[in-house]
Amino acid sequence: MTIGAGIEEAGAKESFTLAAGLSTEPVPVDSYISPDFFELERKRVFGRAWLFVGRVDQLPEENSYFVKEIDICKASVLVTRNEAGKVQAFHNVCSHRGNLVVNDDCGTKKRFRCEYHNWTYQNDGALIGVPDQKNFFNLDKKKCGLTPIATGVWEGWIFVNMQREPEISLEEFLGPYGKAYAGVPFGEDHETLVIEARFNANWKLIMDAFAESYHVPAIHPGTLAPGFANPVHNKYARPLSGNTFGLHAAWSAYGNPEYAPPPDSEVERIACKIDTGGLLGSDVNDEVLRLRAHPAINPTKESCWSADVTSIFPNFNIDYSTGGYWTHEFWPLSRDATHWILTIRIPKASSVRHRLQLEHYAARWAEIVLEDVTNCERIQKGLESGAKDVMILQDGEFMIRHMQETLRKWVNAETVADAMK
Ligand code: FES
Ligand SMILES: [Fe+2]
Structure with missing residues (x-):
């Protein structure tokens, strides 16, 4: 109104x-001082709302990426533009033993290599390289890509949702605001x-x-x-x-x-x-x-x-x-x-x-x-x-x-x- x-x-x-x-x-x-309220904000607000992470012009070309640290969700988020131009986000966490994969803020890279044991991922999150793979036990690379994070783009603004399966879409979340400011x-x-x-x-x-x-x-x-x-x-x-x-x-x-x-x-x-x-x-x-x-x-x-x-x-x-x-x-x-x-x-x-x-x-x-x-x-x-x-x-x-x-x-x-x- x-x-x-x-x-x-x-x-x-x-x-x-x-x-x-x-x-x-x-x-x-x-809400400004209570530790209990803060823990509820972490879980129920930042853990469930769509959160702004950047603007599309931070991903100017295919294979561009940037990393956004979201401390309140204890998350390091890797946002990329894949070769088809699609904006995607992933947990910046290696499937091998959990190291952070990308340690700079932004750039353009076709592949990301984890510095701990050289596991390598494509810009779209797929795991493509595992040194000495034969020494693992039934390792299926297809199942070991970077963990995706729900991502949405509204008017060039990129949002993520930390729920594995968001309860509402970005469009529903923005509601009348999204329509008014389109x-x-x-x-x-x-x-x-x-x-x-x-x-x-x-x-x-x-x-x-x-x-x-x-x-x-x-x-x-x-x-x-x-x-x-x-x-x-x-x-x-x-x-x-x-x-x-x-x-x-x-x-x-x-x-x-x-x-x-x-x-x-x-x-x-x-x-x-x-x-x-x-x-x-x-x-x-x-x-x-x-x-x-x-x-x-x-x-x-x-x-x-x-x-x-x-x-x-x-x-x-x-x-x-x-x-x-x-x-x-x-x-x-x-x-x-x-x-x-x-x-x-x-x-x-x-x-x-x-x-x-x-x-x-x-x-x-x-x-x-x-x-x-x-x-x-x-x-x-x-x-x-x-x-x-x-x-x-x-x-x-x-x-x-x-x-x-x-x-x-x-x-x-x-x-x-x-x-x-
Ligand atoms: S933790 Fe990433 S390659 Fe080992
Ligand atoms: Fe002011």
Whole structure:
């Protein structure tokens, strides 16, 4: 469901929380600190949900591969593109005595050789070479390939499911989200910037930091706030719209149309041009026009829009703006440790001015996320103290509430079918 007019001054505001059928009560905080809850997340959420592992452009040609470590599932996942072009995933584990087979991050190889005793596998997982095979007992190579992992691709995004036989398909899992965001134009000709961090806080705390803009004026006064709030029209950086899509959710961020770079920000003053939506703007081109026209993007089609934040359960965000798009992966390492990966994809610059704007945008990102990450360890400490049993969420924080309710359903459900109800 889409509800527009999130900013107070835009007129009658409807509640995102009520429209999504969510409770308005305080929300328990045990999911951030309880060891038992964490073990249930490991088993019942990450062990059963479809998990993002990469994008198809990481497998540019036949026999390309990359390895993705999924610590929460204790899995090393080898993702390959076989000679027929099919994307597949396998446990990166040798059938002989369990050594990891591939020990680099990515590349192109027709064959993978385990370094322990030289067993060799094809890119499609088949075992093709066993030194001194005659000295084994009835070894059937056909039965000893790499163990496959269920794999699905949606709009170029690769997902895996760690269940041997997934209870639901990727399509069912994505549900209305998959339909709503199908066809959003992703240019493949982007430059990629990765910012990652490991820190001591529960994985959902950093996820929560990107689920709402209520914190923007307080935590980001010198970086984000001037562009994402307006002293008269949207003082508290309220979202423009909010949606839930089954397990998944999205909100649209306001962009201050009156934003002007401060006098001491000289590069930004030369580069800044707000003509395609907020301060993350790009030059107008076909891709930008198609992005803005897509019905799921800025669904209420507000002119003061800057970006859409979309959250795919349980730990993956895809965010869209006219200045490119970015993804977040929020990987739990333990109950109170997280590996967070931000991948920013910036379109190739179409002018010198645009290039400068993008460079400034990328540099600004690093400052902003540092402000968010540093705060997470403080929240973890606060919650661990046991001083508070609940957190109190306002309407702009509906996505945190939605995540908490969805997570609790998955943690409590015996089957995925029950969790999906
Ligand atoms: S463990 Fe891989 S060849 Fe022995
Ligand atoms: Fe933030």
